[in-house]
């Protein structure tokens with residue numbers, strides 16, 4: 001397919017999920033990918049990406065999508081053709097000072113044309129996008145992939161790339177694009193992604209349930225991995241970490257999810273407890289972030305479920321403790337990064 005006939009995809013975020021997505025889309029030859037790199041830009045521009053993937057090949061070197069960009073393009077000012085899709089794979093950290101990601105991407109979004117796919121974990125992540133871009137389809141992508149960036153531009157992909165793409169429900173009173181158009185855009189993206197024949201993503205008709213299902217794993221394993229910096233295999237080998245922490249946290253997520261209207265299989269937690277290959281010493285992303293001194297996605301993965309539990313009157317004692325511990329970890333990282341100053345506020349009762 002000539003480049004003029006390919007879908008134009010702008011990928012924001014070149015961590016492991018973004019890199020594998022860029023490779024899958026380019027391999028299918030139906031999409032031309034422009035990828036925005038931040039900290040790894042220099043290495044990737046010079047050497048391309050190196051990928052060791054169970055699905056795309058073990059020794060891929062110098063992989064270069066159609067374009068490698070350092071900054072988010074401004075479609076109008078640069079007189080570019082509109083992007084068909086903008087795919088966000090960055091970490092979602094709403095507790096950071098502005099600008100937020102929806103402000104940063106605005107110059108690359110053409111109203112009524114660009115579909116925005118949030119390939120990110122967590123709850124309520126779509127709200128700021130629905131408000132900022134009321135005329136654009138806002139799509140949900142929930143990914144189940146075992147992958148990590150070993151060093152800038154070098155990605156190890158060990159667990160199959162499976163994801164579910166659908167349309168976020170919207171309760172906003174603002175005018176929105178017709179649901180049929182958004183659904184069509186979601187299905188088209190799945191088709192672009194699967195075109196290489198190496199992976200099988202699926203259209204998702206029930207975004208709410210899918211997002212909650214993924215939280216069964218993320219709110220529990222990611223949180224404990226961040227607190228203990230321990231891989232999921234070792235947690236299972238210990239017995240008590242699963243019995244006293246992981247399973248109770250999972251059951252709380254399932255209870256909140258059901259109260260919120262999500263439909264989950266009875267024993268989905270037992271499947272997630274065993275999902276990782278214990279031999280691979282898999283450290284969930286929040287654990288990787290803490291080890292690298294990075295901020296963690298605690299608000300969308302744990303904070304929002306805890307707030308939903310409060311709203312719906314569902315007890316969540318384990319999640320509340322995990323949330324407080326993670327907030328403490330986040331505060332330490334913020335201080336180390338100069339984003340928080342250790343001082344008493346005027347109304348602090350503990351001074």
Ligand SMILES: CC(C)(CO)[C@@H](O)C(=O)[O-]
Nearest residue numbers: 143144145146217275276
């Ligand atoms: C697939 C998965 C749920 C288990 O490894 C995890 O890697 C993730 O968060 O995608």
